[in-house]
Amino acid sequence: MSKEKLTTTQGAPVDNDLSSITAGQHGPTLLQDIHLVDKLAHFDRERIPERVVHAKGAGAHGYFEVTHDLTKFTRAKFLSKVGKKTDVFARFSTVGGEKGSADSERDPRGFAVKFYTEEGIYDFVGNNTPVFFIRDAMKFPDFIHTQKRNPANNLKDPDMFWDFLSLTPESIHQVTVLFSDRGTPFGYRNINGYSGHTYMWYNKKREYFWIKIHFKTDQNIKTLTREEAAKLAGSDPDHSTRDLYYNIKDGNYPSWTVSVQIMSPEDAKKYRFDPFDITKVWPHGDYPLQPLGKMVLNRNPDNYFADTEQAAFSPGNFVPGIGPSPDKMLQGRLFSYHDTHRHRLGTNYHLLPINASKSPVHSNERDGAMRSDANGGGVYHYWPNSFGGPNPDPDLALPKVDIAGMAARHEYKLGDVDFVQAGELYCKVMTKTDREHLVANLVAHLKGAKKQLQLRQTALFYKADADYGKKVAEGLKLNLDKVKQLAAMSQAERVKATTLKS
Ligand code: NDP
8 A cells, every 4th residue: 555645636635535425325426525526527628639630649758969060050059069968858650640540550750859958949840751742831731631531421531632632743752652661660769750841050150051850760760561550550559659668668779860961052042953842852962961960769758648748849949050941831830830739738838847948948928827837926027128137139140041022822833843753762762662562552542532533643653753653553453545644734634634523
């Protein structure tokens, strides 16, 4: 028997935790049983809103250590010295599935890392894929709707899925990664993490650079076949969570080697791809990976909800030396992440221990629900102020970036260039086995969609690479001449030629 006394949430000792107070043996329960009422009321509120994306996840604590000096590119203090260590908390997740969904589902994997630096929180909020399906935040809610469930029957819907993707051809690169076996990783220890977005780094002289960050797994990439993933979804739907937890518990700490690609602003102006388009990578041959550090995860949370569920990451959490780029997907995320956390956790979510800065916070933001710190005490909470309030530091201003143009809804024009990297991945990077699995995975999923959608999407694979399109067409038993004709059309003509009959 524990010596600790059970108490109410208010700290008062509890006499009995098994029987409600009732009027007589069988009588109705009395409202005066405050312990019962409190217990039920709190239970009723145990669930907080599920994350609309990345609902199912697993997390762990660890550290990041600088192994290489890149201080000429960034003034970030946590990167200022080789050997410097910073505490981190990492959370991995699937994207579309609900909180109880299987870890082995085909999906990108979220790869988020919170750095508790001496200059506040810096969050890396990436994925295990270096690219994304869309490149404008305007499309994000629609895209996610298509990956979730049919509004009428609450089932996953291959028609919604492939309709949106085939109407959004810039997704072809990410679709190719997703339907390779990298879309069903063995577990979270065996994935890479990519910033995807381009970010800004700047040094003390306010010279700036565009960068992309890569976390490469030291455990090697390990993937599941479609059949293995389906089997695991039934036999152990929490496999990735279990794999991460027990490896850390057993002292087998996973680690990642962190590198950066760096592009000068001058190069960015004339580069052959838009360097801010998240549907494209920067080829290693053009921008080699420059080593920066190592991340090690060595401690499981004591409590899943306290840390992993309440962890709130935002690509807008920067520290001096790191800033945003004009990437239109990133620009939307800069708003959306903080906003979703305010909805899910409340306006003071930054005070929760897992999210709180470990360096001093002197902000003038006050009040709000669940304010759990001293709320700034009696210090005047405005600026400018003559009473010794905290000062902004102009030396920390972001470098000036020259931006000019018309304020308008500027469309990205789809071009042949949008198919190049998907084609290169298929024909130059993938092995024969990778290609066979990719095609089989695509066929297994696409065959659930309407014929017109199969044709429209397969034409896009054909545009990326003729063999790729041909193999998918064969798998789906589509007329290859028809696929070729569709591939030769503009997107508008292709959509018209594959209009669904209602
Ligand atoms: P490289 O030959 O230099 O690099 C290819 C990279 O592809 C590898 O380093 C590896 O990245 C990744 N890769 C290997 N096998 C697979 C696979 N089966 N599925 C997905 N990715 C795989 O070529 P480039 O840099 O010129 O890029 C060519 C293509 O490689 C790109 O179009 C892109 O699709 C893909 N790629 C490129 C990345 C980049 O940042 N340049 C990153 C990842 C993929 P890693 O070691 O990071 O796993």
